[in-house]
Amino acid sequence: MPKDSLTVTDNRTGKQYELPIENGAVRGMDLRQIKVSDDDFGLMSYDPAFMNTASCKSSITFIDGDKGILRYRGYPIEQLAEKATYLETAYLLRHGELPTKPQLEDWKKNITLHTFVHENVKKFMDGFHYDAHPMGMFTSTMAALSTFYPDAKNIFDAESRQLQIYRLIGKVTTIAAFAYRHSIGLPYTHPEDDLTYAGNFLKMLFKRSEAHYKPNPVLEKALDVLFILHADHEQNCSTNAMRSVGSSHVDPYSALAAASAALYGPLHGGANEAVLRMLKEIGSKDKIPAFIKEVKEGKGDKRLMGFGHRVYKNYDPRAKIIKKLADDVFEVTGRNPLLDIALELEKIALEDDYFVKRKLYPNVDFYSGLIYQAMKFPVDMFPVLFAIGRTSGWVAQWEEMLLDGEQKIARPRQLYLGHAQRQYVPLVRR
Numbered sequence: 001m002p003k004d005s006l007t008v009t010d011n012r013t014g015k016q017y018e019l020p021i022e023n024g025a026v027r028g029m030d031l032r033q034i035k036v037s038d039d040d041f042g043l044m045s046y047d048p049a050f051m052n053t054a055s056c057k058s059s060i061t062f063i064d065g066d067k068g069i070l071r072y073r074g075y076p077i078e079q080l081a082e083k084a085t086y087l088e089t090a091y092l093l094r095h096g097e098l099p100t101k102p103q104l105e106d107w108k109k110n111i112t113l114h115t116f117v118h119e120n121v122k123k124f125m126d127g128f129h130y131d132a133h134p135m136g137m138f139t140s141t142m143a144a145l146s147t148f149y150p151d152a153k154n155i156f157d158a159e160s161r162q163l164q165i166y167r168l169i170g171k172v173t174t175i176a177a178f179a180y181r182h183s184i185g186l187p188y189t190h191p192e193d194d195l196t197y198a199g200n201f202l203k204m205l206f207k208r209s210e211a212h213y214k215p216n217p218v219l220e221k222a223l224d225v226l227f228i229l230h231a232d233h234e235q236n237c238s239t240n241a242m243r244s245v246g247s248s249h250v251d252p253y254s255a256l257a258a259a260s261a262a263l264y265g266p267l268h269g270g271a272n273e274a275v276l277r278m279l280k281e282i283g284s285k286d287k288i289p290a291f292i293k294e295v296k297e298g299k300g301d302k303r304l305m306g307f308g309h310r311v312y313k314n315y316d317p318r319a320k321i322i323k324k325l326a327d328d329v330f331e332v333t334g335r336n337p338l339l340d341i342a343l344e345l346e347k348i349a350l351e352d353d354y355f356v357k358r359k360l361y362p363n364v365d366f367y368s369g370l371i372y373q374a375m376k377f378p379v380d381m382f383p384v385l386f387a388i389g390r391t392s393g394w395v396a397q398w399e400e401m402l403l404d405g406e407q408k409i410a411r412p413r414q415l416y417l418g419h420a421q422r423q424y425v426p427l428v429r430r
């Protein structure tokens with residue numbers, strides 16, 4: 001019976017070592033015993049950007065990049081997008097099981113109860129420049145929230161964690177809406193308890209002088225599905241930030257601000273904004289071949305934004321769902337003309353050896369921006385919309401990290417290649 005272990009020979013010493021294999025991995029720390037002498041520190045693994053390193057054990061999200069599979073707590077994303085609501089999905093991510101009706105009602109009630117923010121948050125947000133990027137406003141305001149809730153530091157008190165999670169999922173929509181209203185010079189509008197999570201968000205964004213804002217049900221449903229699709233994605237860059245910063249035992253608002261900052265990057269959650277700017281830059285279908293040529297020549301590190309993924313080496317299942325969702329939205333909003341460029345770009349890229357060889361397929365960001373734009377969101381709000389959905393994943397992953405007995409403060413090692421010791425040279429002699 002083959003043993004779950006790796007036998008390695010250190011050719012420097014001829015010694016053999018047996019490394020146990022558990023869950024398809026060897027422990028990095030098991031390498032430390034491999035030394036050339038007693039005072040040798042021992043072997044480390046070197047893995048820039050963690051291309052092949054598991055930082056944790058998790059039961060929340062499963063991705064099979066080759067097969068294009070995504071499941072939250074075992075449920076296929078396609079089923080959740082079709083049958084669940086976002087708050088139901090947020091409950092599933094955090095608690096590990098789909099809620100019963102009473103559990104879901106209680107979860108919704110508590111989150112709705114915490115959609116209001118302290119009035120001082122408005123003063124804080126008013127301080128931003130008139131054209132401040134909403135994602136910069138969102139990220140900083142999430143960090144500022146930690147000063148409003150000092151009780152959030154009790155991270156090992158289950159009740160306190162529960163309260164912060166209600167507050168975070170509840171308030172991210174309000175803060176996102178305030179950032180948008182600030183950017184267009186409109187007064188902030190308050191949450192309305194009898195609307196759904198997505199409906200309330202639409203109301204806080206788009207209500208004008210009408211007495212009672214009624215969200216369009218098709219757009220409300222589309223946004224709720226988009227929040228589900230963005231809810232979690234195992235150890236992506238921003239979730240890694242949430243876990244890593246959270247491992248210092250800082251409060252969850254500060255950790256979530258770090259996660260939001262990571263998501264802001266154009267290689268991550270900022271890609272949906274970059275896709276729209278790219279489609280506008282291309283301008284028309286006949287300009288696509290020239291653009292693809294520039295990408296392939298790597299001019300100025302130009303990339304086909306919305307394409308490629310560290311894990312998916314197949315079509316991102318979320319992109320498939322979003323592409324279908326676009327038809328429902330465009331029924332209401334009118335077809336986004338950029339869609340034709342996106343469809344042609346996808347067709348050409350998927351037949352081009354450069355992309356096929358590198359297994360570059362559309363990811364979640366390739367089509368999402370087209371829907372957001374059709375729903376009248378400005379392009380710079382796109383990463384904020386991503387952050388709202390991902391908040392439920394971030395808090396679920398944060399809590400799983402805190403409760404994992406194997407986790408401690410994240411502090412990677414390095415391979416030092418700098419100078420050996422040398423003596424200080426006085427200025428007069430330099």
Ligand code: SDX
Pocket residue numbers: 232233235236237266267268269271295302303304305306307308309310311358360363364365
């Ligand atoms: C998200 O991790 C997650 O799960 C993220 C996410 C989530 O839900 O949290 O799924 C959300 O961030 C989706 C990705 C959004 N980003 C983009 O769409 C930006 C464009 N895509 C890339 O920059 C890139 O594909 C990444 C960042 C997504 C993945 O980068 P990797 O895995 O580090 O791949 P790489 O940069 O090493 O590229 C491998 C090769 C390189 O070419 P060679 O050096 O082999 O010649 O593929 C090329 C890259 O130049 N390449 C691209 C490309 N992506 C990779 N070339 C052109 N266009 C692209 N988009």
